[in-house]
Amino acid sequence: MSKKLNIIEAMKMPIGTEFEVIFNGEKISNNTMIISLALTRTKEYKIIDWKFHPKDTVMKPYDFLINGVFIPIQQPVSFMEVVKTKRKVKVECEGYFKVREYRCLHEILQKIIDNNFGEEDKALNNFITKGKWYIEESGADSNDQ
Structure with a gap:
């Protein structure tokens, strides 16, 4: 029972928000997405990327990302x-x-x-x-x- 977002809505969530991704009614297994910052010498960029992936890998715009449903994973609060x-x-x-x-x-x-x-x-x-x-x-x- 959580919000269901498309990729554009997901990108508007705060840094650190984690998501499960659903495509064609199925959860993309073992792949939690997270909103984070990418830093270059001159600018910061907000990105969505795999939470766990090999270092220095590049995110590709797969169809399940473009057309997927992003469900924020609720985090505990104080x-x-x-x-x-x-x-x-x-x-x-x-x-x-x-x-x-x-x-x-x-x-x-x-x-x-x-x-x-x-x-x-x-x-x-x-x-x-x-x-x-x-x-x-x-x-x-x-x-x-």
């Missing part, structure tokens, strides 16, 4: 960003349960307390400091490709 948002959130924390559906923050905190009887403080501390928090995207496209 707990303070979660506190400030009015959107629903979800969290995962190693060694604890994973909240898979987006919920209100107070519901998640209550679930952490309810599921960690006797160790509520420790669990809350771990979720807050070590948890991977995600904020529900506004206007997310729910059409699956």
Whole structure:
């Protein structure tokens, strides 16, 4: 449930945005794309490139890039960003349960307390400091490709 962008829309995303690429209804395997900067002696250029590729390889304009669907890969945010948002959130924390559906923050905190009887403080501390928090995207496209 994420935004679906064409290559022009993808290029407008911030530096560091990562994407899965879908072409003809299939995910391009093992190839995450990332927006980054290319530097020359006189100028900086915003580029889209493979996240993992051999050094000094050149990106070619394959048809799956020109006509593909770019789906941004959601990155975790800090707990303070979660506190400030009015959107629903979800969290995962190693060694604890994973909240898979987006919920209100107070519901998640209550679930952490309810599921960690006797160790509520420790669990809350771990979720807050070590948890991977995600904020529900506004206007997310729910059409699956």
